[in-house]
Amino acid sequence: MRSVTFDASSRRWLLRTPGTSYVVALADDDAPRCLHWGPALTAEQAASLPGPAAFGASSFDSTAGEEELVSEVGARFETPSLQVVLPDGDRGIEWRHDGHEIDGGHLTLRFSDRRHPLLVELHYRVHDDSDAIERWTVLRPQVPVTVLRCDSAAWSVPALDGYRLSHVTGGWSSEHALSRTELAVGETALTSRRGLSSHHANPWLMIDGGDAGERHGEVWSCALAWSGSWRVTFTRTPSGRVNWTGGFGHEGLTWRLEPGEEWVTPVFAGVYAPDGYGEASRRWHDHVARHVLPRPDEPRPVVYNAWEAVGFDVNEANQRDLARLAARVGAELFVMDDAWFGGRTGDSAGLGDWWVNDERFPDGLSPLIDEVHRLGMRFGLWVEPEMVNPDSDLYRANPDWVLHMPGRSRTLLRNQLVLNFARPDVADWAHKWLHKLVSEHAVDFLKWDFNRAFTEAGRPGDPDQDRLWIDHVRAVYSIMDRLRADHPHLRIEACAGGGGRTDLGILARTDQVWTSDNTDAHDRIAIQRGFSQVYPARAMAAWVTDSPNPLTGRAVPLRFRFHVAMAGALGLGGDLARWSEAELSEAAELVAVYKDIRPVVQFGRLWRLPYGVQYVHGDRVVVLAWHGPVAFGTPIAPLRLAGLDPDGRYRDEDTGTVHHGAVLMSRGLPPLTPGGGYSSTLLRLRAC
Numbered sequence: 177m178r179s180v181t182f183d184a185s186s187r188r189w190l191l192r193t194p195g196t197s198y199v200v201a202l203a204d205d206d207a208p209r210c211l212h213w214g215p216a217l218t219a220e221q222a223a224s225l226p227g228p229a230a231f232g233a234s235s236f237d238s239t240a241g242e243e244e245l246v247s248e249v250g251a252r253f254e255t256p257s258l259q260v261v262l263p264d265g266d267r268g269i270e271w272r273h274d275g276h277e278i279d280g281g282h283l284t285l286r287f288s289d290r291r292h293p294l295l296v297e298l299h300y301r302v303h304d305d306s307d308a309i310e311r312w313t314v315l316r317p318q319v320p321v322t323v324l325r326c327d328s329a330a331w332s333v334p335a336l337d338g339y340r341l342s343h344v345t346g347g348w349s350s351e352h353a354l355s356r357t358e359l360a361v362g363e364t365a366l367t368s369r370r371g372l373s374s375h376h377a378n379p380w381l382m383i384d385g386g387d388a389g390e391r392h393g394e395v396w397s398c399a400l401a402w403s404g405s406w407r408v409t410f411t412r413t414p415s416g417r418v419n420w421t422g423g424f425g426h427e428g429l430t431w432r433l434e435p436g437e438e439w440v441t442p443v444f445a446g447v448y449a450p451d452g453y454g455e456a457s458r459r460w461h462d463h464v465a466r467h468v469l470p471r472p473d474e475p476r477p478v479v480y481n482a483w484e485a486v487g488f489d490v491n492e493a494n495q496r497d498l499a500r501l502a503a504r505v506g507a508e509l510f511v512m513d514d515a516w517f518g519g520r521t522g523d524s525a526g527l528g529d530w531w532v533n534d535e536r537f538p539d540g541l542s543p544l545i546d547e548v549h550r551l552g553m554r555f556g557l558w559v560e561p562e563m564v565n566p567d568s569d570l571y572r573a574n575p576d577w578v579l580h581m582p583g584r585s586r587t588l589l590r591n592q593l594v595l596n597f598a599r600p601d602v603a604d605w606a607h608k609w610l611h612k613l614v615s616e617h618a619v620d621f622l623k624w625d626f627n628r629a630f631t632e633a634g635r636p637g638d639p640d641q642d643r644l645w646i647d648h649v650r651a652v653y654s655i656m657d658r659l660r661a662d663h664p665h666l667r668i669e670a671c672a673g674g675g676g677r678t679d680l681g682i683l684a685r686t687d688q689v690w691t692s693d694n695t696d697a698h699d700r701i702a703i704q705r706g707f708s709q710v711y712p713a714r715a716m717a718a719w720v721t722d723s724p725n726p727l728t729g730r731a732v733p734l735r736f737r738f739h740v741a742m743a744g745a746l747g748l749g750g751d752l753a754r755w756s757e758a759e760l761s762e763a764a765e766l767v768a769v770y771k772d773i774r775p776v777v778q779f780g781r782l783w784r785l786p787y788g789v790q791y792v793h794g795d796r797v798v799v800l801a802w803h804g805p806v807a808f809g810t811p812i813a814p815l816r817l818a819g820l821d822p823d824g825r826y827r828d829e830d831t832g833t834v835h836h837g838a839v840l841m842s843r844g845l846p847p848l849t850p851g852g853g854y855s856s857t858l859l860r861l862r863a864c
Contacts, residue, residue, distance in 0.1 A: 195216060431640060499547060505760055524567060561595075798858070845859070
């Protein structure tokens with residue numbers, strides 16, 4: 177069965193994934209419109225769909241319908257996807273279809289404006305092992321064009337009894353807070369204006385009819401592959417139609433395109449699931465693993481990061497001591513964090529001076545790296561390539577390298593400024609020192625941080641300076657791509673003051689993301705639940721740190737901290753030198769258990785449970801469950817599992833007890849009894 181087919185008589189295209197179908201057709205005015213996004217259809221069924229509807233009961237109503245990219249021309253009153261100003265002042269595009277091309281699972285629809293030499297391509301891509309539909313837009317003007325908005329795609333859903341929007345909100349150390357609310361009539365915008373995907377929002381969404389749950393109900397979802405500012409705008413009309421449009425940039429920005437220039441938007445992918453939020457998440461996880469992550473089948477190592485142990489007080493002696501303790505508890509990758517370079521003794525100086533501090537490391541980094549390798553671990557370093565302190569040699573030599581406006585003060589956040597990677601000379605400088613660092617110091621891993629948002633995002637003398645919001649991110653992508661190509665052994669973790677740069681764009685170039693600076697296991701349960709809606713466990717860095725937690729002051733048992741962190745890519749970040757012998761021994765035991773369940777957690781399919789998570793991989797099942805303090809007498813339901821063979825039997829690998837799949841899914845496991853504290857459990861089952 178071909179994944180993309182065309183019916184010339186009805187001017188419609190059918191795209192098929194393993195479990196869904198998408199049908200796009202041309203209206204009488206050549207505007208491309210969505211006829212179907214949902215359950216799988218045959219070609220005959222797709223041909224029987226009603227054609228593009230003519231909306232608009234009065235001269236005040238929109239006729240846009242379910243357009244694939246909403247223009248400004250005609251009676252179109254939804255949020256436009258494409259806003260362009262042509263040389264004579266004409267705006268938008270009046271669609272004229274110029275043909276199409278099908279290349280396997282890649283469909284290209286070609287259009288031009290009926291009056292001006294402006295070419296527009298709508299791209300669609302499907303895969304035979306993913307239910308995601310990837311979409312993006314390409315502009316090719318033959319005259320100068322000013323772009324006010326150019327989204328990747330617009331999406332529509334069928335008429336439903338209600339519309340509920342799922343997305344995440346939050347802030348620094350409170351990322352990925354899941355929100356499910358009724359979509360209001362009118363316009364609703366989700367956005368980041370910070371130059372990164374942000375802690376406060378994330379470029380994904382889910383829509384359902386208000387009746388979906390984890391295991392039931394239709395869900396339509398989208399995610400944007402972009403790591404800078406972004407915007408998604410929903411329109412719900414009083415008549416009951418819903419569509420949304422999204423892409424990079426935010427309102428108020430403009431770009432000028434010259435004749436012959438090509439403007440390519442990031443991918444805005446969509447996933448339909450018939451069986452609830454959980455199934456939508458699993459389809460996203462499958463897609464990210466198969467078509468986004470650079471090395472999806474490689475187990476993520478157990479990391480030890482020294483930041484929470486020593487902060488800025490880094491030297492060779494304390495890093496050696498911590499490395500020995502990290503190896504003792506089973507870490508596989510040792511990462512030295514901030515302050516190994518330049519004059520860096522705090523967050524106010526030295527950022528940008530990327531040479532080894534010879535007072536802290538008199539013989540360079542080689543002795544420490546050799547010791548880490550001798551201990552059987554890989555070696556990693558923290559870097560923040562896009563930032564600079566004013567108190568640095570780099571800034572004193574190149575004050576014009578930062579984002580700035582000549583008539584505005586340079587705002588300091590965390591005592592630093594943002595380097596303008598949209599300048600080729602700045603991006604080239606960054607690539608050269610990173611390449612040298614990795615080459616000369618046998619660095620296996622980079623923790624790439626980004627600790628402040630854009631402000632004064634200008635470049636004096638550049639008449640098209642708003643493009644830096646796009647070009648900066650593209651330069652970051654290019655540097656990461658080049659580093660990985662030149663150093664195939666190198667692995668990268670994305671970080672932005674925690675989870676501020678989490679999206680499909682950065683995951684295409686990194687192996688995992690630092691989920692949040694908040695390592696409190698109690699808080700992490702909600703953070704990780706929100707993260708898991710779209711992003712898979714293997715990409716979710718999760719640390720076990722000290723108790724009381726250095727951020728929240730909350731005291732939580734070591735086993736509870738481990739069980740929460742085991743739900744992702746496990747790491748350790750506490751001051752191991754202060755851990756007791758009993759804690760170190762328990763940690764080593766739990767790390768060994770994690771290594772046993774790692775294939776199940778990192779490569780298995782996820783089911784979110786009311787107070788835990790379950791992973792299934794092959795014949796193995798792993799359940800991690802936890803409960804914080806609750807009032808005495810509070811009823812706690814049994815933990816009902818999911819995704820098992822109802823006729824199968826499952827042996828507990830630790831106790832030998834045999835369970836029936838049907839019983840585990842209907843009656844469940846006995847509930848945890850947290851009492852006045854924190855309780856958690858890890859269950860390992862194997863089909864027998």
